[in-house]
Amino acid sequence: MKKVLKWIGFVVGSLIGLVLVVGATLALMGNARLNKTYDFPPSDLVLPTDEVSLELGKHRVESLCAGCHGPDLGGIEKWFDAGPLGTVDSANLTGGEGGVGATYTTEDFVRAIRHGIDAESKPIFMPAVYSTSYLSDEELAAIIAYLQTLPPVDHTVNGANFTPLAKIMLVAGVLPQLPVEVVSHETQVDAIPAGPTVEYGKYMVDTHDCRLCHGQELNGGPFPDPTITKISPNLTPGGQIPFWTEEQFITTIRTGVTPGGYELDPEFMPWKDYAKFYDDELKAIYAYLQTVEKLPQYTE
Numbered sequence: 001m002k003k004v005l006k007w008i009g010f011v012v013g014s015l016i017g018l019v020l021v022v023g024a025t026l027a028l029m030g031n032a033r034l035n036k037t038y039d040f041p042p043s044d045l046v047l048p049t050d051e052v053s054l055e056l057g058k059h060r061v062e063s064l065c066a067g068c069h070g071p072d073l074g075g076i077e078k079w080f081d082a083g084p085l086g087t088v089d090s091a092n093l094t095g096g097e098g099g100v101g102a103t104y105t106t107e108d109f110v111r112a113i114r115h116g117i118d119a120e121s122k123p124i125f126m127p128a129v130y131s132t133s134y135l136s137d138e139e140l141a142a143i144i145a146y147l148q149t150l151p152p153v154d155h156t157v158n159g160a161n162f163t164p165l166a167k168i169m170l171v172a173g174v175l176p177q178l179p180v181e182v183v184s185h186e187t188q189v190d191a192i193p194a195g196p197t198v199e200y201g202k203y204m205v206d207t208h209d210c211r212l213c214h215g216q217e218l219n220g221g222p223f224p225d226p227t228i229t230k231i232s233p234n235l236t237p238g239g240q241i242p243f244w245t246e247e248q249f250i251t252t253i254r255t256g257v258t259p260g261g262y263e264l265d266p267e268f269m270p271w272k273d274y275a276k277f278y279d280d281e282l283k284a285i286y287a288y289l290q291t292v293e294k295l296p297q298y299t300e
Contacts, residue, residue, distance in 0.1 A: 023168055030167025034160075037121040038180055041187050043110045045137060047145040057146025059276070060139055064208065067273045068128065069093050074153030080125070082227050085166040085175075088125050089157035093147055098156030101147060109144045114186075116179035125160045127212060127224045129179035134206040136191035176224060196280045201288025204281055208274070210235065219295035223268065230268060237294035241286075249286045250279065 048054070061073070068090045070076050075092035092099035100108070100119075108119045116129035135143070162170075169175045192203040205211065205218070215221030218235040222228075233239055240258070241249060248259045256264040256271045264271050277285075 023164070026168040026171045027164040030162075030164075030170045033123070033170065033178065033181075034162065034167065035122055038115065038117050038123075039121060040111065040115050040117075040185055042107055043114070043137070043140075043187055045106055045110060045141045045144070047106060047141050047148070049145065053142045054146050054149065056139065057142035057144070059278075060135075060143050061146055062276050063273045064128065064132065064143075065093065067270045068126075072153050073147070073150055074099070074155040075157040077157060080225065082166070082225070084163060085169070085226070086160070086162040087158075088160045090126075091159075092153060092155045092157055094150045094153040095148075096152030097154040099153060101150065101152075106144055109147065110140065113140060113143070114183075116183060123178045123180045125162075126179060127176075128209060129183060130212050131207050131209045133179075133183040133186070134189065134203070136189045136203075138191040139207075140189075175226060194280065196283035196287060198284070198288045198291050200281075201284035201286070204277075204285050205288055209270075213268075215298055217295055218289070218292055220298040228268070231298060232268070234295065234297040235289055236292050237290065238296050241289055246283060246286050250282045253277065253282055 065073060068076065068079060069092075070090070073093040074096065075098075076090045078087045079090040080088035093101055095101035100112075104112075104119060111117045111119070111121070112124060112126070113129065113132045113135065115133070116124055116126060118124050132140075166175065170178075192200050194200055211218065212224055213221075214232045214235050219238060220232045220234045222231060235241055240260075244252070244259055252258050252264070253271055254275050256266065256269075256275075258264070266272050
């Protein structure tokens with residue numbers, strides 16, 4: 001009996017040791033992915049200085065950046081807090097103490113917004129890159145130009161702090177790929193003429209996280225935050241929006257209340273940011289959503 005117990009103990013101990021070795025190996029592989037450096041051709045963007053462009057940059061920053069980086073763009077501590085997976089502080093975008101604006105060049109901002117890497121060419125955890133990589137040169141330049149006019153905010157943040165478990169889950173494919181591993185990395189992106197058109201609506205959808213939360217086909221899906229178990233709603237003609245008028249759609253985004261009286265939760269749907277869209281931008285989005293393929297609601 002003692003020999004059997006000893007043998008069982010040996011087997012169990014070996015299995016535990018094997019699991020620890022595999023876990024350590026996967027954690028090291030995850031750490032290597034998080035510290036890999038990338039090199040992309042320069043964009044050669046020329047920043048505008050005219051008031052119209054700076055106003056465009058301000059408009060885009062209010063809808064694209066403030067929700068994650070704070071109203072003063074000074075960064076948010078524990079913007080992403082996933083407990084055993086770790087935390088992420090969003091960056092201070094200003095030129096104040098602790099802000100990237102104090103040291104980032106134009107190309108540094110391009111690398112972060114379009115490619116998902118920092119000034120050291122290493123990956124950043126900024127899910128919005130899935131969308132901001134589609135920004136046209138014109139709008140990207142306007143955004144960077146406006147960021148450089150911000151009043152300094154002194155706020156030192158701690159960046160990303162992932163646990164070994166998160167690194168293991170990254171390598172195992174449980175967590176989404178890093179933005180730099182997925183986006184197209186275009187060097188130049190042509191502008192789409194602004195207006196209440198289907199083409200401009202697609203541009204707005206592509207650049208404002210709609211596919212990030214509602215799925216690539218817009219028929220709903222899991223949120224990018226693995227701690228959120230909700231499934232986002234279907235935006236295709238298979239969902240509710242085709243039954244709304246253009247006016248009702250605009251009112252929903254402006255007020256956060258659907259025609260049926262359902263109140264949108266700003267924790268999951270940043271309608272307060274999108275409420276800042278111009279009427280033509282909302283009309284364009286509505287027009288585009290009428291043209292996408294009718295699909296059933298995603299369930300799993």
